Amino acid sequence: MRDNLPKRAEHGGRVRWHRTREKGELLDFSANVNPYPPAIPWVPDLSALKDYPDDRYEALKEEIGRTFGRDAAEVAVGNGSVELIRAFCHTMLGAGDTARIDSPTFAEYEMAVRLAGAQCTADDGSAAVRFLCNPNNPTGKLCSRPEVLRLLDTVAGQGACLFLDEAFIELSDPRQSLADISHENLFVLRSLTKSFAVPGIRFGYGFGTPELIEKVETMRLPWTVNAFAESFAIEAFRHYDLLDESRERIARERTWLAGRLDALDLAYAPPSANYILIEVPMEAEVLVGRLLSGGILVRDCRSFGLPRHIRVAVRTREENAQLIEALEACLP
Structure with a gap:
């Protein structure tokens, strides 16, 4: 133990x-x-409960891809954003690795880093992963898109990965988002449940290269997005402009x-x-x-x-x- x-x-x-x-x-x-x-026309379909969800979540990922102009292979989904934080960290970090996290910020980054066997550091040069919450929780600080792109260049130049948490950007200024950027050193995290005010459903999603997404999805437990969450998410993305x-x-x-x-x-x-x-x-x-x-x-x-x-x-x-x-x- x-x-x-x-x-x-x-x-x-x-x-x-x-x-x-x-x-x-x-x-x-x-x-x-x-x-x-937004008010969306969604009613739970009880008949969906008799079958397992499709663990590949192809229809859901295709809907997300259409919304953001990304290929479905570049989309990861999870039971809330926290599941994806942990799956990412277990994918990218292990014993002896370090991650850069600037406080104050969301506590689950450090939790996931430590559960993966890694440690936190203030040294950019040694970190395998750099975390950025944009806008930051709890301060509300919003970095501009050019600022984040410069940080991505710096992090990539050090051979590290930028974990960019945009859970609140839809309710802030989505013009500053990097959700449209495909980069081998970037993972972008999003949360649907905050923007559509359904935290009880638990649904998070993220973007990365197909290679990174395949690893994160392998680390994620199977069937964690339940049938109701999947159904709601598909309908929500169809009304995303609201x-x-x-x-x-x-x-x-x-x-x-x-x-x-x-x-x-x-x-x-x-x-x-x-x-x-x-x-x-x-x-x-x-x-x-x-x-x-x-x-x-x-x-x-x-x-x-x-x-x-x-x-x-x-x-x-x-x-x-x-x-x-x-x-x-x-x-x-």
Whole structure:
């Protein structure tokens, strides 16, 4: 039995657990899902449950390929983006390898690196993989496409691979994406469930060269994308252009929410997506507890190494107004 396993990462989105404990309704600002998801004509087909999914997911990959102008052989799918992070790391890393991860960022990168037997490093020159979350979670920092392309050139020149996580770029600025770039030193990760607000389905996908994708798909457990997730994803990609409206509405609400945070004299990282990282004048744990007692769940950022920060999702105007009212009541 291994006794050197890392501790499980902390995540937001535990609203179901909190609702059970708090015995009441909660507004969940801890999970960054689209508050204005497209309405798509999908109804679960119960007859699909009697058969195994096609583990090659050919129809699904062809639909994704048509959406992004990629060949189906360049598409990987998984049970959420985290499965693909782990499959990628077990494909590319092993004992003695290192990966570059700049904090604060999504904790599952380091978890996957360590589970693969590798270690993290601050030295670009020795890293086999460089991770970049764009826009970054939790800070919201968005690198431009030219910036990411320059980083790709640098990483490739060192013989390493760039793992580019674009899970939130659809709700930020997809013009900065590299999803259309086929490069032997690049893997691009995406998540459908955040943009279409169906995190319970668990569906992630990614792009790479056919050679890399074949390895990642070999490492992925079979049949992990269930029949309902596959069916929903196919229909969602057929209505992918409807995310344009979601993005515009999120941008308006983000601007409104930022203005209210200014009025409260709260500092925050310049946001680009559907969440904002806020510096608070007290221990985050204390403020999170006060907000929770008032029916508001936010992300405690201590697990990111930020003991005086919270992260809040951008939601609808009415909900955002309730968050501001709760902050006014809870702050010193």
